[in-house]
Amino acid sequence: MADYPTFNTVLYDVPRERVARITQNRPEARNAQNTEMTYELNEAFNYANQDDDIRVIILAGSGPHFSSGHDMRGSGRPMSDFKPVGTWGNFTKPGMEGFMAREEEVYLQMCQRWRNIAKPTIAMVHGKCIAGGLMLAWSCDLCIASDDASFMDPTVGFGVNGVEYFMHPWELGARKAKEFLFTGDPLTAQEAYEAGMVNRVVPREQLEEYTLNMAEKIASKPAFALKISKLSVNQMLEAQGQQVALSAAMSLQELGHSHNLQVYGTAVDPTGVPAGIRR
DSSP: OOOOOOOSSEEEEEEETTEEEEEEOOGGGTTOBOHHHHHHHHHHHHHHHHOTTOOEEEEEEOTTOSBOOBOTTOOSSOGGGSOOOSSOOOTTOSHHHHHHHHHIIIIIIHHHHHHTOSSOEEEEEOSEEETHHHHHHHHSSEEEEETTOEEEOOGGGGTSSSOSSOOHHHHHOHHHHHHHHHHOOOEEHHHHHHHTSOSEEEOGGGHHHHHHHHHHHHHTSOHHHHHHHHHHHHHHHHHTTHHHHHHHHHHHHHHHHHHHHHHHSSSSOTTSSOTTOOO
């Protein structure tokens, strides 16, 4: 058996030839993403990306749900335990300086790194995919969902503009994105498919096999051709202004947090957050 890397919050395996699978593994927390999971996901993506035998990467979740989003009970281990991978620093500075630095590093820049991995990536989504879970799915090139999957971003109710990797208009179109954000209502897998956010919807019991078969089919293509094909599509989105729009939305995210801190003394508006949940 190959000697694959091991992690505390993530599983790594190679279920098919040339196909790596990264599985979020905090089922007891419904795969809520804390700081440790963020950095371990990044390590796993890096490992798969540097393995010349791997051509496709699948991102999955263990337990009943793909992801319940960011762990709002706490970030787990402190930022000082991890080596930064982005361009930001000074994470312990007071006020919004440290807060914004942390959010840029662990949310926006991480998602951008994963989006730009030079290999095709597939999100295999089942159950609930909420808020930060959307960011993980949106970082991937393709999304295969089970028929019981649902997608939700409740963060406007928290007093901000949406999750930090603000892909809503690109994934759903402008009008549907506004409805999705304003109401906080979930989208079914079928609705997400009709909006173009999901590539395929399959029965839950067929999700793994279907995703593996698609990954295997893609992995049969020349590795370099896959890389430049992905790059061509991503460059087209960048030419349309995607990266500038993401940066602008992130600035508004921090404005929302700053407003909430001034008005409520907390980074989120407590009037819209479900009882017992605070960031």
